[in-house]
Amino acid sequence: MWQPISTAPRDGTIIDVWLLHEGYRVADAYWKRSKVTKKNPYGGSWWAPNHDYDGCDGPIGATLSHWMEIPAPPDNGEHNEG
Secondary structure, eight states, X not given: OOEEGGGSOXXXXXXXXXXXXXXXXXXXXXXXXXXXXXXXXXXXXXXXXXXXXXXXXXXXXXXXXXXXXXXXXXXXXXXXXX
């Protein structure tokens, strides 16, 4: 269930986030702490693996509106190999 981004965990927990203006979900995002500064009053930013398709984790440079917990995997544990 989607929840307002203001309620998202900021402890490194892996979550999915919704990009407000782009209108899509980013999987496996997390809050990365950093020093509080005038440019970064929140003490961190949202990051995701390979967000810029360069193979490295990077900051999400977009406005996030919502978050949700990572969905559980299928119960049967089998993978479709179509």
